[in-house]
Amino acid sequence: MSEDFEPKIIAFCCQYCAYSAADMAGSMRLQYPSNVEIILIPCTGRFDVILALKAFEAGADGVYVAGCLEGNCHFLDGNIRAKKRVAYLQKQIEQVGLEPGRLAMYNLSASQGPRFAEIVNEFSATIIHLGPSPMKKKLAA
Amino acid sequence: MIIAERKPIDEIKGFVEGKTKVLLVGCRGCVTVCNAGGTKEVGILASLLRLDAQKEGRDLTVDEFTLERQCDPEYVDELAELVEKKYDAILSMACSVGPQFLSRRYPKEKFYPSLNTCFIGGALAHGIWAEHCQACGNCIIHKFGGMCPITRCSKSLMNGPCGGSSEGVCEISKEVECIWHLITTKVMEEDRLEDFAPIQPIKDWSTSRDGGPRKIVREELVK
């Protein structure tokens, strides 16, 4: 993989936690890679597998879903449902040759700005390690 | 309703191997309700197939369309225009009635079943389905406390429970409830053992699949 690979990452963030945490990370001027595209969702319970699939089809190298800490979902169990969907989709994408690590689920609270930055760093590192999406390579070629 | 589930992706990949243009056809009937072959599942499978092709640099167009029902000629007709587009393969995401109806209506096309039709059942909870009927063609569940032993007893016993019933579960697996345990417990609780005493006679299976493929003709409805 090339040194200058800048992964394209899509993050589906719950408005009650991860999205606010991202805001806080920004106002705290915490450093995190800029190649993350944050998509606001009302709850991770709104996350649907087709959203991640479309992202991968469009060339995303990684997708993650960030919701509230378990037990703290504003809608009771949206984050638990999202967790199961992510686990299901990991198995599905693996079967078409996409590493399951390109999809992840994280949990954090609105007050965890630093944790948000940490997650972005962590996930970006994983994706850089995996390299560009095998789908994208072929698209470019 | 009919409960189905999607075939393993590898098997479906086999159907589209070497093809460049395929159509996925969903059904808004049973398989939508059991989350196996509705618009949403068509979208997911189409996306997975496209990703698989992309990874290998193969050119593959996957079109998506969902019919109201695939088990009704009236709706199957609605596919006529799309079929004109000359697909290399058409994958039905209905129960197995779907691809059979599509094949009959469009004999020149190549159809594949993308689902495995599993059973007639219901949802015990969201995401959990269980078999409840075997379509024997002569329902007598009222004799069994409203439960069907033909379907839900592993041995279809008419006069159970057998000697393998233990702590409410079937001898074949601790995951399978013993329906005869439920039937007899209910009858005893209701103190109706006497109503229940008659031996269930030897069943006439001729109304079941054993009598050959079945057909119903309702003259008053036939045009």
Next chain:
Amino acid sequence: MTREIKTNSNLEKVLASGAFAVTGELGPPRHCSAHEVEEKAKFLVGNVDSVNITDNQTAVVRMSSLAAGLLSQKAGLEANMQAVCRDRNRIALQSDLLGAAALGINNLLCLSGDHQKFGDHPQSKNVFDLDSINLIQMVKLMRDDGRLLSGQELPPEGRPKLFIGAAFNPFADPEDYRVHRVAKKVEAGVDFLQSQCIYDMVRFRKFMAQAVDMGLTEKAYFLAGITPLKSLGMARYMKNNVPGIIVPDACIDRLKGVPKEKQSEEGDKMALEMVEELKNMKGIAGIHCMFIERERDVKSFLEQAKLLPRPKV
């Protein structure tokens, strides 16, 4: 108790004479060597009144119960042919029963059969056209009414004179319903019943008291199933892995209390104590010895139980 003799079965005659009956069990081989059946039969000849020939037990393919039954009869035993509903529909069952009776089989044990999921062909399609109670009804119809299920009449000399047996299991659930299921078997026309292996005498006594109360033991002969525990390992296996068998902790503890090499002897001792009690239990007409792959030990066991020699009737 004296009852009308309906067949040529030796077992029936022994039971009708009021003697305490003893039946054995012989599992046909998983191949076609007649020799193996003959070898097993040797240990049983003269020691049992009749021997159950299992029908693809645990859904594992074996020599047919009819063929092995005939081989065992040639060797000097009286066969009690088992028939399960898992593998044959009413057409095949009736046909085989006619054939069995024509070839001299006198006893038929009607069973539903273990599910094939446990066996060596879990991919097979099962039949279960009838269940065991329906099978009893069908055999009785053929024998006593001289008719096939279709209504086709059988000439008087062409009616299968089979002594009809079935199994009963007081240890399966729901406990309170078990006796009612046996009542259905009796109503269907069963002549004798053999129980699942007994270890829990408390539950068995309770069950038999119910059966006596309901008058069932007046209508059919009840035989108690005996399988001595060979070891602590076997006891634990039966307790934890065999649905419908209860091995009480007291049995386990008793085996634990003796050194490993003495466990088999202790298991036999426990079974002998049980047999002593069963001899005097109201409604019990005999025992059914299931010495699985231990046929050679049947004789010494029965000697110790003072059940030999067998009555000549």
